Amino acid sequence: MITHCRWLFKTYFNFKYRMKPDPYQINTSRYEQTKIAKSIEKIRGQKFQNVLEIGCGAGYHTEFLLPFSDRMLCIDNSGEALKRAREKISDERVTFKQLDLVTDNLDEKFDLIFCSEVLYYLDLEQLHAASARIIDWLNTGGTLILVHALIEGKYIERSILKRPGARTIHGLFMESDQLCTIYDTIEKFYRITVLKRR
Structure with a gap:
């Protein structure tokens, strides 16, 4: 069933953000700072009217995306993360909304969608449904930025938790005839892919 364990993930992330304001150390980690800088490198100098950030967490990536945005909608399934x-x-340009990528939908489209370290929390069935939804949310000519860890080689993640990694996730989007790949790079621990809606 496509909604399998969604409540468990919501509880897990609420707990993480309740225990630590920055559980992934995005604000202090050089690794995380370098990753976000490389992620937005291909959109420098551009401005997007309507931006969607998927899995915004406590808003650390939001700060980096704001200079490119006239308006931002930032979604997360964790109420505790959104509170932080x-x-x-x-900023009045930013709206935060609690939304589960698997079970909820949006009735608007975006010029830029940013999705970092989110989609590997879905199983393959959920990933296919979510990818179709994300592509549908993207305006014609709109940009999609994907950033995910390379976890395919990790036995627990791949075989026990059944979590897809960056190669699977990004490959799914790159195979879509509705998108064209603008940029794709594989770093040591993660992959960055930039796509445009045809």
Whole structure:
């Protein structure tokens, strides 16, 4: 069933953000800072009217994306993460909304969609449904940025948790006839792919 374990993930992330304001150390880690800088490298100098950030967490990536945005919608399935994000960012251009990528939908389209370290929390059935939804949310000519860890070689992640890694996730989007690949690079621990909607 496509909604399998969604409540468990929501509980897990609520707990993580309740225990630590920055559980992934995005604000202090040189690795994370370098990763986000490389992720937005291909959109420098551009401005997007309507931006969607999928899995915004506590809003650390939101700060990096704001200079490119006239308006941002930032979604996450964790209410605790969104609480911290609202405390961190009070810019009137930004709206935060609790939404589960698997079970909920949006009735608008975006010029830029940014999705970092989110989709490997879905199983393959959920990933196929979510990818179709994400592509549908993207305006014609819109840009999609994907950033995910390379976990295919990790036995627990791949065989026990059944989590797809960057090669599987990004490959699925790159195979879509609705998207064309603008940029794709595989770093030591993660992959960055930039695509455009045809």
